Amino acid sequence: MFNIDQVKKIGVWVILCLVTVFFLTANIGGEKAWKPAEQIVLELFAPLQKMIQQVVQATEGVWLSYFNLVRVHDENLRLNQENNALKMENNRYRELLGTSRRLQELLAFKISNDWPKVVAQVIGRDPDRLFKAVLIDKGKNDGFKINMPVVNAEGVVGRLVSVSPNYSKVLLVIDQNSAVDCLIERSRENGIIKGLTDTVCRLDYFARTGDVVAGDFVVTSGLERIYPKGLPVGVVTEVLDVPGALFKDIKVQPVVNFSKLEELLIVLKEDPLLSQ
Amino acid sequence: MIALLFALFKGNITRWETMRFFDLELVIIILTFLVTYYSLQSAGIFALSLGLLIDTFSTGPLGLLTFIYLASFLLIVVGSRLFDCRALVGLSILTSLVVLLKDLVQMLLMVSFSLGSPVSIPWLLAIVTSAMFSGLLAPAVFYLLKSGFRFFLKDVENVF
Numbered sequence: 417m418f419n420i421d422q423v424k425k426i427g428v429w430v431i432l433c434l435v436t437v438f439f440l441t442a443n444i445g446g447e448k449a450w451k452p453a454e455q456i457v458l459e460l461f462a463p464l465q466k467m468i469q470q471v472v473q474a475t476e477g478v479w480l481s482y483f484n485l486v487r488v489h490d491e492n493l494r495l496n497q498e499n500n501a502l503k504m505e506n507n508r509y510r511e512l513l514g515t516s517r518r519l520q521e522l523l524a525f526k527i528s529n530d531w532p533k534v535v536a537q538v539i540g541r542d543p544d545r546l547f548k549a550v551l552i553d554k555g556k557n558d559g560f561k562i563n564m565p566v567v568n569a570e571g572v573v574g575r576l577v578s579v580s581p582n583y584s585k586v587l588l589v590i591d592q593n594s595a596v597d598c599l600i601e602r603s604r605e606n607g608i609i610k611g612l613t614d615t616v617c618r619l620d621y622f623a624r625t626g627d628v629v630a631g632d633f634v635v636t637s638g639l640e641r642i643y644p645k646g647l648p649v650g651v652v653t654e655v656l657d658v659p660g661a662l663f664k665d666i667k668v669q670p671v672v673n674f675s676k677l678e679e680l681l682i683v684l685k686e687d688p689l690l691s692q
Numbered sequence: 693m694i695a696l697l698f699a700l701f702k703g704n705i706t707r708w709e710t711m712r713f714f715d716l717e718l719v720i721i722i723l724t725f726l727v728t729y730y731s732l733q734s735a736g737i738f739a740l741s742l743g744l745l746i747d748t749f750s751t752g753p754l755g756l757l758t759f760i761y762l763a764s765f766l767l768i769v770v771g772s773r774l775f776d777c778r779a780l781v782g783l784s785i786l787t788s789l790v791v792l793l794k795d796l797v798q799m800l801l802m803v804s805f806s807l808g809s810p811v812s813i814p815w816l817l818a819i820v821t822s823a824m825f826s827g828l829l830a831p832a833v834f835y836l837l838k839s840g841f842r843f844f845l846k847d848v849e850n851v852f
Contacts, residue, residue, distance in 0.1 A: 422732075426769055429736045433762040436743075440755030444805045454748045461745065542750050545715065545818075546798065546810050549751035577751065587751055592808025613814070 449562055455580040462583045465540035466553060473678075500569035503671075507571070511635065511646045514601055531644060533567075533681045534558055536584070548591035548611060549574075550677055555582045563642050563687035566680050571648035571671040572596065572636060573680055584682075589649065590614055590674055597639040598649050603627035606637055607666065609649055614674060617650055619666035626664065628655055634668050641688050715822040717791045720764055721833045724787060727768045728777040729838075739765040756801060764794045780831045788827030795819040 450458060536558075540551035554560060556579050566573045566586045574594060578585040587594050590611040598609045598619065607622035622628065632652040638645030650668040658665050719742060726735035743758030750757055767790050775782035796819075803809050 425732050426766065429732070429762065429766060429769075432736070432740065433759060433766060436755050436759040436762055440753055440759055440801075440805070443753040443755055444807075450748070454754070457745065457748050461749075465749070540749065543746045544750045544752060544757060546802065546808075547751040551749065585751065591751060592810075593751070611808075613812070 450578040450580055450585075454578075458580050458583055462539065462551060462553075462580075465551060469539045504569050507648045510601070510633065531683045531685045533683050534560075536680050536682055538677050538680060539583070546592075548588040548594075548614070548674070549577070550586050550588065550680075552584050552586060552680060552682075553582070554682070555580050555584045557581050558682075559684055560584050560682060561686055564685060565643045565647075565683045567647060567683060568672060568677070568680055570673070571650070572643060573672055573674075573677065575642055576682065586680065588674055589670060589672070590617060595640075596643060596649060597637045598634045599637040600626075600628050600652070601633040601635050603632070606639070607634075609634065609668060612667070615669060616653070617668045617670055619652070619668050620663065622664045622666055624657060624662065624664055628652055628664065628666060630655055642685075644683065644685060715818070715825070716829055716833075717787075717794070717822065717826040718833065719761065720768070720790050720794065720826065721787055721830045722837070723761070723765055724768050724772070724777055724783065724790070724830070725834055725837050727765070727772055732769060735768070736762070736765055752807065753805070756798075756807075759801070760794055760798050763797055764790055767793055783830050783834060784827040787830040788823040791826045792819060792823040795822070 534554065536552040536554040538550045539553045542549040552566075560576055560579050562576055562579055564576045566575060572589055574586045574588040574591070576584050577587040588611070589596055589609060590613070592611045594609075594611050596609045597606065599606050603626070605622065605626040605628065607619040607626075609617050610620055612618045619628075619634065630652050634649045634652060636643040636645060636647040636649060648671050650670040652666060653669045654665075654667040656665040723735055723739055726738055739761040740758060743761035746761075747754050747757045768786065771786045771790060775786040777783045777786060799810055799815075801807070803811075
């Protein structure tokens with residue numbers, strides 16, 4: 417099938433393949449942050465990705481604006497903006513209502529809204545469909561640091577996992593490697609939100625005796641000290657009591673539409689563990 | 693360049709869940725093209741460099757996609773001995789098989805390194821349909837690549 421020369425040539429690539437496994441093993445479990453060499457590569461290629469994103473957005477814009485009912489689209493945009501504003505107001509109101517019942521929560525909510533925020537544009541998405549991350553057009557030069565929370569008008573989007581001078585990578589809440597400490601807004605019981613699919617998350621480590629029903633709102637608890645407390649994460653869609661299991665099997669639908677991320681708010685809140 | 697642009701653009705397409713079923717693995721098709729019409733070295737270097745670049749943009753650990761593209765390259769090299777890539781059927785079957793195996797290898801690596809398990813019925817459906825879609829479109833992409841190469845690099849015309 418192969419002659420000696422070909423076997424030698426292929427052998428070199430097999431060795432290289434094994435070297436990458438070593439490389440991969442060395443990187444498992446480590447920091448996701450970009451190393452200097454990666455930052456250089458990213459700074460070189462990210463403008464290209466930004467250009468692609470702009471072309472995609474422009475094409476989408478042309479399609480939506482001119483071919484797909486001009487007035488309906490404009491009206492839809494206006495209503496979406498209005499809806500986002502109302503959602504924000506509603507989230508704030510709901511949280512204020514809940515916190516006012518327990519008095520001390522009011523202060524926590526105020527703190528959560530006091531952090532300065534910077535708007536950034538999504539310029540690219542993870543090229544691999546199994547990982548969920550986006551690339552944004554701002555970085556260290558704008559004061560961004562690893563583990564800063566990222567939100568939008570709807571709720572929690574994710575956190576910064578890599579930062580270069582002009583670009584950053586955001587690990588989305590729906591990624592399987594993301595974990596956000598949350599609580600059920602109504603019963604104030606804790607669990608950890610982990611990504612499952614694009615539209616469904618799992619609420620892990622929620623005690624079987626805990627009080628949760630479908631329709632409950634899930635908000636950040638602030639316990640992991642990355643996300644401010646009280647930010648909306650999702651809505652409980654399914655609660656299962658698995659016989660013999662220690663925890664409930666809970667599915668949560670994120671409040672953010674991750675397929676339509678464009679502008680994001682980066683909360684300039686440093687991770688206290690990293691800044692130490 | 694085409695593969696690079698496509699790799700950077702791909703995330704924009706696959707953000708819609710439905711599009712994942714029609715996820716064209718252009719990188720695998722270009723790799724097959726290079727293995728078939730060029731040298732092993734050019735195909736290997738292409739797999740290695742593109743893998744490293746995509747790794748930089750991806751959230752996965754550095755080296756995961758490099759390994760996957762290198763493994764795909766080796767699969768294509770071995771597969772090209774079993775299937776005739778210059779024939780439509782051979783090319784389609786080989787592309788489909790490599791895309792399918794690539795996804796399975798990635799799944800195995802993710803499970804082995806505790807990077808999360810993608811295994812689910814939609815994922816299984818997506819990898820099967822993506823493999824079939826890539827296999828079906830591979831001859832058309834080959835034709836376009838050949839035409840492009842003939843147009844831009846007239847001196848390599850004798851390769852085809």
